[in-house]
Amino acid sequence: MKVHVHRVELPLQHEFTIARGSLSVQKSLIVELEHDGVRGFGEATAHAYYGVTVDSMANSIDRCRPLIEAFGFDSACELWNQLRPQLVDELFLLAAIDSAAHDLFGKLAGRFTHAMLGLCWGDVPQSSFTIGIDTIDRMIEKLAERSGWSAYKIKLGTDHDIEITRQLRQETSATLRVDANCGWTADETIANSHALKELDVEFIEQPLPADAPIEDQRRAFEESALPIIADESCRIESDVEKCDGLFHGINVKLSKCGGITPGLRMLQRARELGLKTMVGCMVESTVGISAAAQLLPLLDYADLDGAELLAGDVAHGVSVADGVVRMSDRFGNGVELFESVTARV
Ligand SMILES: [Mg+2]
Incomplete structure (x- = not known):
């Protein structure tokens, strides 16, 4: 080899x-x-x-x-x-x-x-499309450019997060999820969770920093009006157990955990613990997305829009048009550079 x-x-x-x-x-x-x-x-x-x-x-x-x-x-x-x-x-x-x-x-x-992992490709979840932080007008434009997706993940962590979400909600009836990327305190998380629930948001991803005090994380988990999904707090296999009781679900990324091999085990363990399962991605090409997509049969949520954010890709493979994930007709992960x-x- x-x-x-x-x-x-x-x-x-x-x-x-x-x-x-x-x-x-x-x-x-x-x-x-x-x-x-x-x-x-x-x-x-x-x-x-x-x-x-x-x-x-x-x-x-x-x-x-x-x-x-x-x-x-x-x-x-x-x-x-x-x-x-x-x-x-x-x-x-x-x-x-x-x-x-x-x-x-x-x-x-x-x-x-x-199939080699023992998974059956059935009714797999659609991917969300991510809207990065920008002026509210630009965020609305980005939503309109991708109006066909069934779910959007809004990046937050500004001083006007609720207003951003409120205005985007006026533009779409699609599923909305938010990702604060460690940008909130426990008090902000709890307060924002109630306002975001009113706006029919589905969950909050990683509101607190990964090194926030455990008591803050537990309080946010217990008092949040919405499910909280771990991203930066769930990097490797041993983190899955730690997230039990502090988060309602985990977002596995192949790059964080070291690949499909440990990612599969993390998702299986999360399901045993009753945690919601998600696979996310970096801003990456179809090469990375095609690998992550192999785990879709184990997921409640998918966030595999990395290649959709690019102006130019480097490979054929799994496609994620309008959030619908389609396997390649090639075997393996289906990648052809x-x-x-x-x-x-
Ligand atoms: Mg995230």
């Missing part, structure tokens, strides 16, 4: 702003695993909050290359087990390799990844 990496820059349609900052170009690393001419792809994006850069990931993969290239395979899970000790602090890269391995082994077996990208190795 050979390893190749592709550094890509993904331009966004609109500058994307959340409580922590703005982004107009997303840097990303595509990992390619190749065997007998069959190629699997995985993606990991740079991310300031998690301290990840494309350079750091590209350097680290060189360290893992001997292990990967010598791997006597046919299990992505076993490759993950072998790589985890080397990449314990580099879960974004581990996720990209794990996703590429699932894509490759699925293609070699002639099966979809979700554009030739314009593979030619740049």
